Amino acid sequence: MDNNIERLTPAADTDDLTSGDTSGGFHEEFSCEHDDGSGHDGLYHSHSHRPEYSEQELEEERQHFRTVVAAFRYYKKHSLKKITKQQTHYEDLSKGQQSKLPLFLDQLDALRQCADVNYHFILKILEQNPFEELSEDEENNKINHPIATFHMEKVHTTLRMLMRDWSAAGAVERTQAYGLLIAAIQRYLPVTDRNMGGFRVLNPGAGLGRLSWELAKLGYASIGNEFSLYMLLASNFVLNACTEVDAFKIYPWIGHASNNTSSADKLIGITVPDVNPTDLPAGHKFGMVAGDFLEIFDREASWDAVVTCFFIDTARNIVEYVEHIWQLLRPGAFWMNLGPLLYHFADMPQECCIELSYDELKAAIQKTGFVFLEEKFDIPCSYVQNPRSMLQYEYRCVFFVCQKPSDPVITAS
Numbered sequence: 001m002d003n004n005i006e007r008l009t010p011a012a013d014t015d016d017l018t019s020g021d022t023s024g025g026f027h028e029e030f031s032c033e034h035d036d037g038s039g040h041d042g043l044y045h046s047h048s049h050r051p052e053y054s055e056q057e058l059e060e061e062r063q064h065f066r067t068v069v070a071a072f073r074y075y076k077k078h079s080l081k082k083i084t085k086q087q088t089h090y091e092d093l094s095k096g097q098q099s100k101l102p103l104f105l106d107q108l109d110a111l112r113q114c115a116d117v118n119y120h121f122i123l124k125i126l127e128q129n130p131f132e133e134l135s136e137d138e139e140n141n142k143i144n145h146p147i148a149t150f151h152m153e154k155v156h157t158t159l160r161m162l163m164r165d166w167s168a169a170g171a172v173e174r175t176q177a178y179g180l181l182i183a184a185i186q187r188y189l190p191v192t193d194r195n196m197g198g199f200r201v202l203n204p205g206a207g208l209g210r211l212s213w214e215l216a217k218l219g220y221a222s223i224g225n226e227f228s229l230y231m232l233l234a235s236n237f238v239l240n241a242c243t244e245v246d247a248f249k250i251y252p253w254i255g256h257a258s259n260n261t262s263s264a265d266k267l268i269g270i271t272v273p274d275v276n277p278t279d280l281p282a283g284h285k286f287g288m289v290a291g292d293f294l295e296i297f298d299r300e301a302s303w304d305a306v307v308t309c310f311f312i313d314t315a316r317n318i319v320e321y322v323e324h325i326w327q328l329l330r331p332g333a334f335w336m337n338l339g340p341l342l343y344h345f346a347d348m349p350q351e352c353c354i355e356l357s358y359d360e361l362k363a364a365i366q367k368t369g370f371v372f373l374e375e376k377f378d379i380p381c382s383y384v385q386n387p388r389s390m391l392q393y394e395y396r397c398v399f400f401v402c403q404k405p406s407d408p409v410i411t412a413s
Contacts, residue, residue, distance in 0.1 A: 205311030216286035
């Protein structure tokens with residue numbers, strides 16, 4: 001099976017709208033295509049807008065790309081600086097105090113080795129850059145200044161997301177988050193030998209693409225949509241450059257110095273990917289499209305399902321998301337959702353954000369015309385958690401299935 005990347009068009013000028021990531025400014029669209037040689041292209045190019053951009057806007061694109069690449073490249077320096085700071089603090093201790101920490105320096109050396117392994121993995125990601133028109137020569141890729149902590153946290157989040165989506169260690173989180181959604185779509189849109197690849201499913205906020213991939217593996221015509229360039233570069237590497245199970249080892253927790261029961265906890269390694277990403281059925285249809293969910297998909301009521309997971313709270317205006325999903329779905333189609341309402345733009349200076357309770361959101365969904373078929377509360381979900389950490393966050397998520405009626409109900413505006 002050959003995998004390839006095809007550039008389509010620029011998408012939309014907006015801040016980052018992705019599960020767990022609100023970094024700004026990536027507006028490029030590309031497709032990650034698995035071509036099985038059956039003659040189909042597995043993508044839906046006709047359903048993407050092709051907006052035009054000024055030279056200034058394109059330069060902003062290139063600048064954002066340079067920032068993200070620089071953050072990835074700065075990972076090793078950033079990690080080593082934090083480790084060196086710990087060593088400096090240790091050296092400031094009295095000799096007597098140092099003697100009580102006989103393995104401290106050995107642990108720091110182990111962290112340096114893990115950081116080096118992670119950095120070489122990151123370089124492999126960058127080698128597979130699908131956005132060649134945004135690439136810079138080596139001179140422009142040199143890093144002459146520190147990168148903002150905000151961007152470095154995005155790099156660390158990307159490594160942790162690899163644990164969640166593409167390692168055996170993330171199986172529990174995936175079952176929590178994806179299990180109900182996969183079961184629901186199989187219940188309402190069952191795939192048979194006759195309709196294999198016939199149901200068209202859109203998964204906005206796809207992150208590193210595992211849920212979209214799982215849907216394609218089950219026989220759906222699955223398109224993942226993502227906006228974060230951090231996520232897109234990593235998912236492109238996994239989906240298009242990885243062909244062996246557990247081919248790479250990384251250490252996602254080395255940046256977590258707090259709440260460790262054992263010093264070994266932050267040195268836990270994981271292998272990726274836990275499956276062969278090219279292991280998809282004959283005739284499959286699967287793609288990843290980059291860009292703003294609100295901009296790049298025509299509102300032509302052609303999708304059989306929209307599946308959202310930890311996504312809808314990334315909206316500035318969540319009602320606009322609801323309306324857009326309604327317009328994307330054909331009559332009789334379904335919207336499956338699971339996630340919390342941790343509004344990503346809430347309390348951010350100079351950002352508008354409509355923060356609704358779930359009751360308010362449900363009322364807006366119903367007034368748009370959707371009919372609720374299923375609804376469950378208090379679904380426990382972890383999100384990129386080190387299972388050995390003393391500190392555990394757990395969302396109590398809501399899950400629902402809605403349908404756009406074949407004969408839409410007219411509601412008062």
